[in-house]
Amino acid sequence: MQRTASLEDRAMTVGKIEIDTLVVGAGQAGVAMSEHLSTLGVPHLVLERSRIAERWRTGRWDSLVANGPAWHDRFPGLEFDDLSPDGFAPKERVADYFEAYARKFNAPIRTGVEVKSVQRNVGRPGFTVQTSDGVIEARRVVAATGPFQRPVIPAIAPQIDGVTQLHSADYRNPAQLPAGAVLVVGAGSSGVQIADELQRSGRQVYLSVGQHDRPPRAYRNRDFCWWLGVLGEWDAAAMKPGREHVTIAVSGAHGGRTVDFRGLAHRGMILVGLTQAFEGSTATFRPDLVDNLNRGDENYLALLDAADAYIERNGLDLPLEPEARERFADPECVRQPLRELDLVEAGVTTIIWATGFAVDYSWLPANALDANGKPQHQRGVSAEHGIYFLGLPWQSRRGSSFIWGVWHDAKYVADQIAIQRSYLQYRDADQRQAQEADAPTLGTQTAVSA
Known part of the structure; x- marks a missing residue:
């Protein structure tokens, strides 16, 4: 394994340097990418504008825990030694995990350096990379900045005096908000967890529920992450048609419990349909709440049915759980x-x-992106030669969004980089003969006298 720098070097100035592969971002994607490049002996540098895994530390609410259990949401080479395998790691512990993982292989990470632009060189290979701390010449660039880059607030957001509005990325805890009721728009994992926390703090909460998948947290003594694995769902290569905008409602909070919207409503939360528009201080909602809840139930029951069938087919001795269907x-x-x-x-x-x-990705060459500014790629290999992506949802499979999925995607991308490097090491026959003729002779007496 080649070690090109150390974590202790991360505060050094970039200046102007040349490197084979530049990795942008030191979250879970960047750390995984660095490990695989190191294993393959690819000289590389990882730049991070903040700290390693900064989004886990400061880009989430205070009480967030991982949505998957500790045995699942990790890289293969390191376990959470201070957590139960079935526990859910707090966000700070996840960030510490990635820092520890980077130290395992002495990852060449430099923090506090922001990449401003990447431009393809003309008449010579590679890219010129402008950073906040100098210029880098790189043969290849891996964009490992992940999918959570720019919070989206819909255009329907109103301007109402006396009503504070913020994105879930800026929410930290109930004490941060002014006194009063709260409307949470969006019932995926983030929305439902924040709504639940606010309700537990004593707030009146209105939760706007759109289309969603609602898996059981666990069923018949196995976490849903295990069920998706043995049922082959993590390896699904593409999203089912018509499900592109369907969120997933799952939570590891409070030891991990199945999200049940009707249960939240029986505790006092008021569910409404998809938020449609605002007129003055009045919000209007689509008449789709019942349909959205029923479809979520169908998704939930379908996984229970598939799990039951798998247990029967394989003769597994797992306890019955009829109450899961209540x-x-x-x-x-x-x-x-x-x-x-x-x-x-x-x-x-x-x-x-x-x-x-x-x-x-406005900092990347335009040819790497489609008309909507989204990556053009095949399993992370960009349409723009020499540019790679990592950390995208569905990059190669459904599991790409999870920590372990990023690690496996990184291995594939690193292998593609190594393949390209091997082509550049090619020498034609004339070059080899010339080099062999110029090579010094090893040994001066090889014949044996008779």
């Missing part, structure tokens, strides 16, 4: 869904937009 009765907010809500009259003082993120 369902709360529809609460009032589901039987009579609100179509509109005057925020001022309802005492809503905060809107939290849990509405996802957009990518921002």
Whole structure:
């Protein structure tokens, strides 16, 4: 394994240097990429504008834990030695994990350096990379900045005096918000966890629920991550048609529990349909709440059915769990869904937009992106020769979004880089003969006298 630098070098100035491969970003994707490049002996440098795994430390709410258990949400080469395998790592512990993993192989990471632009060289190979701390000449560039780059707040967001609005990326804890009720828009993993935390703190919460998948946290003594693995779901190569904008509602909070929207409503949360528009201080919602909940139930029950069939087919001795199929009765907010809500009259003082993120690769050559600014790639290998991507959802499979999935995607991308390097080491027959003729003779007496 080649070691090109050390973590202790990370505060050094970049200046102007040349490197074979530059990795941009030192989150889980960048650390995984560095490990595989190191194993293959590829000289490289990883630049991170903040700290290693900074998004885990400061880009999430305070109480966040990993959505997968510790045995699953990790790289193959290091376990969480201070957690139960079935526990869920707090966000700070996840960040510490990646720092420790980088130290394992002396990753060449330099922090506090932001990449400003990457431009293809003309008449010579590689790219000129402008950074906040100098210029780098790189033969290849890996964009390992992940999918959570630019928080998205929809254009329908209103301007209402006395109502604070923030994206879920900026939410930290209930004490951060002004007193009053809260409307959470978006019921994926982030939205439902934030809504649950706010309700537990004593707030009146309105949760806007769109289309979603709702897997069981665990079933018949196995976590849903295990079930998706043995059922082959993690290896699905493409999203099912029509499911491109469907979020997943899953949580590791409070030891890991299945998300149940009707259960939240029976505790006092008010569920509404997809947020459609605002007129003055009045929000309007689509009449789709019941349909969205029913489709989430269908997704939930389909996984239970598939798990039961797998157990029977393989003769596994796993305990029955009939209570998993029990369902709360529809609460009032589901039987009579609100179509509109005057925020001022309802005492809503905060809107939290849990509405996802957009990518921002404007610093890369235009040919690496499509007309919408999204990566053009095949399993992370860009249409722009020498540019690679890592950390994208569905980069190669459904599991690409998870920590272990990033590690496996990084291995593939690193292998492609090594293949390209091997082509550049080719010498034709004339070159080999010339070099062999110029090579010094080893030994001066090889004959044996008779």
